[in-house]
Amino acid sequence: MKKRLLIMVLWMITAGTLLACSPQTENAQFVEESKTRLIPGTYRAEFDQPDSRGWTPFLVMEINDEGKIAEVNFDYISTEGTFKTQDADYNQRMTAANGLGPKTYCPRFAKNLIIYQDPAQVDGITGATSSSQEFKQLAQAAYAAAEKGSQGTVYLSHIPEGDQGSGEGDS
Structure with a gap:
């Protein structure tokens, strides 16, 4: 037993x-x-007007056939049509003042969004406070559009610069 x-x-x-x-x-x-499946296509979000320095931030996000974020381009365009990541003088001034410039941090934001597949998971970058906030807003707007399949450009209003915190200096 x-x-x-x-x-x-x-x-x-x-x-x-x-x-x-x-x-x-x-x-x-x-x-x-249960994860949100994004609808394949190209999604764009940008601010509706340039900031006080003449730069308009934008984000373009490509969703592949598996519903994953495959490509991201985050940058700023000037009123003259130049990109902040390609402006050598601006990058030099920003790097001297903050330790890094948009040529470094813009692609880093884009890469992290591809890795994490969720704008909420992408951390801000020290020395790029305003750009971190703008990236998050643009990425969330483009992500929301991709959830619905709405491929028209999403326009966001700029937060007055005095309300954004420390920002990135006067560069």
Whole structure:
């Protein structure tokens, strides 16, 4: 009798351990399916007017056929049509003042959005406070458009610069 009871207890412990250690494929599948699937296409968000220095931030996000963020371009365009990441003088001044310029931080934001696939997961960058805030706003707007499949440009209003915090200096 004791032998039978011991075998039954051992069998229950073994079965419980195997069940607890087995992969949770159903749960993993549920988690994967519950994530938002973005609609393939190109989505653009930009501010409706330039900032006080003449730069308009914009973000273009490409969603592939799997519903994943595949490409991101975050930059600023001047009223003359030049890009902040390609403005050598501006990058030099920003790097001297803050330790990095848009040539460095704009692609870093874009890369992190591709890695994390969620604007809320992309951290700000020290020395690029205003750009961190603008990137987040633009990325969230483009992401929301991609959830709906709305491929028209999303225009956001600029927050008055005095309300944004420390910003990135006078460069």
